[in-house]
Amino acid sequence: MLSCSSSSLLIVNPPPRASRHVIRRSLRMSLNNDNTNPKFTPISLLNSVTKLLWGQSLPPGLLVTTVRTAWNSAWGLMMLQLAPSDSSGGYSRPASKFRFAGSPSPGSLHLYVGLACPWAHRTLIVRALKGLEEAVPVSVASPGMDGSWEFKRVDGANSGSIGASLDKANGCKTLKEVYGLRRGGYDGRSTVPMLWDTGSKDVVCNESYDIIHLFNSGLNSVARNPEVDLSPPQLKDQIEEWYRIIYPNVNNGVYRCGFAQSQEAYDKSVNELFCALDKLEEHLGNSRYLCGDELTLVDICLFTTLVRFDLAYNVLFKCTKKKLCEYTNLHAYMRDIYQIPKVAATCNFTEIMDGYYKILFPLNPGGIRPVMPSTSEHQILCRPHGRESLSSATPVFVK
Numbered sequence: 001m002l003s004c005s006s007s008s009l010l011i012v013n014p015p016p017r018a019s020r021h022v023i024r025r026s027l028r029m030s031l032n033n034d035n036t037n038p039k040f041t042p043i044s045l046l047n048s049v050t051k052l053l054w055g056q057s058l059p060p061g062l063l064v065t066t067v068r069t070a071w072n073s074a075w076g077l078m079m080l081q082l083a084p085s086d087s088s089g090g091y092s093r094p095a096s097k098f099r100f101a102g103s104p105s106p107g108s109l110h111l112y113v114g115l116a117c118p119w120a121h122r123t124l125i126v127r128a129l130k131g132l133e134e135a136v137p138v139s140v141a142s143p144g145m146d147g148s149w150e151f152k153r154v155d156g157a158n159s160g161s162i163g164a165s166l167d168k169a170n171g172c173k174t175l176k177e178v179y180g181l182r183r184g185g186y187d188g189r190s191t192v193p194m195l196w197d198t199g200s201k202d203v204v205c206n207e208s209y210d211i212i213h214l215f216n217s218g219l220n221s222v223a224r225n226p227e228v229d230l231s232p233p234q235l236k237d238q239i240e241e242w243y244r245i246i247y248p249n250v251n252n253g254v255y256r257c258g259f260a261q262s263q264e265a266y267d268k269s270v271n272e273l274f275c276a277l278d279k280l281e282e283h284l285g286n287s288r289y290l291c292g293d294e295l296t297l298v299d300i301c302l303f304t305t306l307v308r309f310d311l312a313y314n315v316l317f318k319c320t321k322k323k324l325c326e327y328t329n330l331h332a333y334m335r336d337i338y339q340i341p342k343v344a345a346t347c348n349f350t351e352i353m354d355g356y357y358k359i360l361f362p363l364n365p366g367g368i369r370p371v372m373p374s375t376s377e378h379q380i381l382c383r384p385h386g387r388e389s390l391s392s393a394t395p396v397f398v399k
């Protein structure tokens with residue numbers, strides 16, 4: 001979309017010589033020729049038009065000003081819809097629409113996730129640690145080019161980790177279609193994770209924090225590991241206290257950096273993020289997990305952000321003050337959790353990188369995926385973490 005100023009720029013710089021019919025003929029020739037040319041792209045067409053109108057190339061000043069104005073307008077429009085902001089340009093995450101209420105029937109639950117998504121990743125980890133794989137089957141959506149979730153691939157073996165799948169519960173092509181099947185329909189944001197009731201054909205919940213609590217304690221009758229408790233009564237207050245720090249500053253904090261629409265909002269978010277990481281680094285120097293010797297739900301919530309940090313947030317979301325691998329304790333803590341049986345299989349780094357760099361178009365318009373940082377490779381994450389010495393108890397996992 002061109003704003004007034006950019007279109008007037010185009011008007012005050014009319015084509016020097018080319019008359020309309022010459023332009024039309026050349027365009028036709030360029031299209032005809034290029035139909036057989038595998039390199040034909042919208043850019044080559046634009047380039048041909050530009051050359052016809054202005055000669056070899058646009059004056060650089062005009063080119064930059066025009067494109068910057070057009071891009072800024074389009075970017076503003078996209079961000080308005082995809083990443084709503086407050087009056088200071090800070091990212092304001094929309095609330096989840098379906099919060100958990102009541103007790104769902106354990107025999108008819110189906111989980112929808114996407115592997116790039118840190119919120120969905122929480123639910124996959126708790127499902128695995130509790131042994132709920134058979135009781136709560138999962139469908140794994142892939143990000144479509146327009147940013148919505150689609151089911152387009154059958155389970156692909158990916159070096160032992162979970163892969164994208166078709167929709168196993170409803171046979172839909174998109175997640176939007178699944179949401180639309182619920183009683184009364186639905187036309188809002190179709191987010192993952194989403195817990196679906198196959199009996200009543202309705203959305204049970206699409207808020208990850210509610211889903212992990214349900215998986216932890218609400219489905220013990222069908223869990224293979226009912227004895228695993230990631231939110232024991234004596235730690236509940238501590239868990240909530242840590243979550244009040246981690247959610248706004250770290251989990252959502254990285255998004256607040258990436259989706260900030262003003263320098264001021266970015267500066268505030270990045271400062272709060274790294275203050276929180278510094279605090280966590282210090283705490284984890286003396287404590288194996290956030291609440292002491294036991295792994296809890298809040299560790300899972302922190303882990304899914306940490307494991308994406310150097311892969312995506314450091315670069316794409318401009319969380320650049322430090323890489324996670326520069327934090328000795330946080331990196332070892334992340335490796336400790338990664339090495340818990342069944343956790344590594346929930347991490348699919350290829351899907352994570354594709355999901356962020358190829359699909360978050362407004363932040364990476366060229367879609368080029370950077371190389372995977374070596375510190376995030378499976379072999380590195382499997383290196384000894386040395387954190388056993390910080391705890392007196394051996395965690396009980398997993399069947």
Ligand SMILES: N[C@@H](CCC(=O)N[C@@H](CS)C(=O)NCC(=O)O)C(=O)O
Pocket residue numbers: 095096116117118119120147148189190191192193206207208209
């Ligand atoms: N508060 C939600 C956030 C879920 C969320 O934002 N999911 C993203 C993927 S990371 C999504 O599905 N976005 C699709 C959309 O907004 O249309 C939760 O924790 O479950």
